[in-house]
Amino acid sequence: MRAHELPEIRRLPLFRDMRHASFETLMQGAYAQTFPAGLELIRQGDPADFLHIVMEGAVELYSLWSDRECTMAVVQPVGSFILAACIRDAPYLMSARTLERSRLVLLPSSDVRAVFRTDPEFAVSVIGELAGCYRAVVRHAKGLKLRTSRERIASYLLRQSRLAGEVASYILPVEKRLLASYLGMTPENLSRALKTLEADGVKIDGTRVIITDRARLTALARPDQLIDGPDPDGSTAGVSLPPANVAGLRRGA
Amino acid sequence: MRAHELPEIRRLPLFRDMRHASFETLMQGAYAQTFPAGLELIRQGDPADFLHIVMEGAVELYSLWSDRECTMAVVQPVGSFILAACIRDAPYLMSARTLERSRLVLLPSSDVRAVFRTDPEFAVSVIGELAGCYRAVVRHAKGLKLRTSRERIASYLLRQSRLAGEVASYILPVEKRLLASYLGMTPENLSRALKTLEADGVKIDGTRVIITDRARLTALARPDQLIDGPDPDGSTAGVSLPPANVAGLRRGA
DNA sequence: AGCCCGCCTTGACCTGCATCAAGTTGCGTC
DNA sequence: GACGCAACTTGATGCAGGTCAAGGCGGGCT
Known part of the structure; x- marks a missing residue:
């Protein structure tokens, strides 16, 4: 120690x-x-x-x-x-x-x-x-049962943006394969869905996420404090995917 | 009081x-x-x-x-x-x-x-x-992410049988619409899946469940203590669907 | 620098499950 | 016993997303 x-x-x-x-x-x-x-x-x-x-x-x-x-x-x-x-x-x-x-x-x-x-x-x-x-x-x-894959992805992307301080662009904190598994879908499906989400206000370039139209993305994700958090006291209690890095530095790898 | x-x-x-x-x-x-x-x-x-x-x-x-x-x-x-x-x-x-x-x-x-x-x-x-x-x-x-609909149903039916004392026949403790929602599927899909499960060792007659081939049903469900419980100390902690009644008495209704 | 391996993407295909739309059954009520 | 409602079933159809297979890209290692 x-x-x-x-x-x-x-x-x-x-x-x-x-x-x-x-x-x-x-x-x-x-x-x-x-x-x-x-x-x-x-x-x-x-x-x-x-x-x-x-x-x-x-x-x-x-x-x-x-x-x-x-x-x-x-x-x-x-x-x-x-x-x-x-x-x-x-x-x-x-x-x-x-x-x-x-x-x-x-x-x-x-x-x-x-x-x-x-x-x-x-x-x-x-x-x-x-x-x-x-x-x-x-x-x-709740997310798994109530939302579709695309909605879960959109919510996740918005949540990460919020955790990083409502930034418009950030780097994904985890590998996409892991993200896909966390969100309950296959990597292939995540990849395709990310592509189609470009029509809904978010662009993905490698590990970089760029929110191009927050209103549109929000309309799709319909974020909800009772699913996406945070709790009023703000503690995340460690059971989720990690917050995104704001700068261009890639976590891990 | x-x-x-x-x-x-x-x-x-x-x-x-x-x-x-x-x-x-x-x-x-x-x-x-x-x-x-x-x-x-x-x-x-x-x-x-x-x-x-x-x-x-x-x-x-x-x-x-x-x-x-x-x-x-x-x-x-x-x-x-x-x-x-x-x-x-x-x-x-x-x-x-x-x-x-x-x-x-x-x-x-x-x-x-x-x-x-x-x-x-x-x-x-x-x-x-x-x-x-x-x-x-x-x-x-875990059940939602790792199992298909049919597997979740089969596991649920076996679990209820276990909770009732490994009985071969029992009455569903809840309405099917509610069961479907709990298991993360539509009532229509549950209805159809129950029908096709007759080829896998379980017969459903209204609210009655009859396990006709436990080995076969178990092979499909692949029950797992780390998903279906119980914990070693046996406490269910109240977050699940209720145990089945053994006799023919219908709960609620 | 070049190689190699793992991650990611893309395509074709197909299955599982949802959706929409009628029926049908069962049960409580009058 | 007839009615009426709600749960359930059944059928037809469509789409989301899984599977399988083949590249492409990038990063790390020698």
């Missing part, structure tokens, strides 16, 4: 308000490690031994079933994942892999469970975090 | 372990009411003023977007709903309506939030409940 990492973890909403002693206890059992890109960190179905925290890099949460695979979320620094499985001492519902070289901190699940029973402040933070995660997944499910 | 209702609420996992005084406090602000069938209890987007508990009847949670609608879950006695919105003091993400004449207990959200801050045992229960809800929605999303 590096010196600067402890304060960074401490600043997370999940750990911000807990007692000092509790934090110490948790961090005693912690260990940090750097993993190469493309490594499977967690296999779905395995027992939830550790709460994972992403310090650097990016981690994809995905699910497998019967030779099919789909992306559920991407976790970026500094964020935690699979809190729910740790708490219930239940098998992971999702697998996780690094998208790039990543540094993680791992906390034994048993420690996490022990600490929130003795530190009410930490318990309250866990409640907030879980409630946020729950609402994020509900939003995702 | 009726005399027998307090103990029933107290028996819920969410309230079972809290301090007596906390329970008293919560129940002082509670009020119970009976609603007719088909009444909108909650409109998505409204502020989360009350935690709802279903004492009798059944409540559908559904979502609306742009003249489309989909069922997210059905809550049956004795279960609570929209805990996450209450905790975050955020707008409801889903609407709720009674499916039949139902009796509900309503607890002011502010009381819930206040109590879990002062009663660590209650906080722990809330954590467990939220983690369960989160995992239930993740499962639902």
Whole structure:
């Protein structure tokens, strides 16, 4: 564990308000490690031994079933994942892999469970975090059930623009294949849909998104706070695709 | 509030372990009411003023977007709903309506939030409940993204059979239109798919389901604990369609 | 620099599922 | 028992999106 990492973890909403002693206890059992890109960190179905925290890099949460695979979320620094499985001492519902070289901190699940029973402040933070995660997944499910592919794409593009500060142009934060999987469609379909969306106010040039007619794109996407967020308090709770970079710098790769 | 209702609420996992005084406090602000069938209890987007508990009847949670609608879950006695919105003091993400004449207990959200801050045992229960809800929605999303319509139907039919005790025949606990919406398809498509599933080991006669070839149906559905549940500890956390009745008695209607 | 591999695109095709439009059944009501 | 409504079924049709197959582009490595 590096010196600067402890304060960074401490600043997370999940750990911000807990007692000092509790934090110490948790961090005693912690260990940090750097993993190469493309490594499977967690296999779905395995027992939830550790709460994972992403310090650097990016981690994809995905699910497998019967030779099919789909992306559920991407976790970026500094964020935690699979809190729910740790708490219930239940098998992971999702697998996780690094998208790039990543540094993680791992906390034994048993420690996490022990600490929130003795530190009410930490318990309250866990409640907030879980409630946020729950609402994020509900939003995702709503999008899948209520919107068509094109609408999901348009909403995503607008949401990323909003997260970057209502910019008219930005760089996609993830590979298109991953985006397609997250949005519940094939890469081919995403590619074609992006092309046809040029008639609806957005131009895609490689990884760059240029919103040419925001009103038109908005009319198609019909963004809704109850699907696209954010929650009034603004916390995203880490279960979604990462925010876009404003400048031309490409994340990862 | 009726005399027998307090103990029933107290028996819920969410309230079972809290301090007596906390329970008293919560129940002082509670009020119970009976609603007719088909009444909108909650409109998505409204502020989360009350935690709802279903004492009798059944409540559908559904979502609306742009003249489309989909069922997210059905809550049956004795279960609570929209805990996450209450905790975050955020707008409801889903609407709720009674499916039949139902009796509900309503607890002011502010009381819930206040109590879990002062009663660590209650906080722990809330954590467990939220983690369960989160995992239930993740499962639902996985099913939507990884399985085809036919596979979702087959899985659902097998799951209901399991919940009823591996019976070969049972009555559908909900209307088919609602089931279709829950499974993410149109009623027409459900109707047709059920017909074609007769070649795969299950016969549907009205509301009765008869599994004629469990092996064959299982081969199609490829049930998976990480999608269909249950979690090892068995708690369903109330976010799913209700279990089937074993006997010939029809729920609701 | 050149090569190679993986991501992305494009095309052709086709399946699954939605949509629209009638029926039909079942059930509660009068 | 007849009526009427709502749920369900069935049919015809169309389109969204999946699948399969073949390039093209770009970035990283030797």
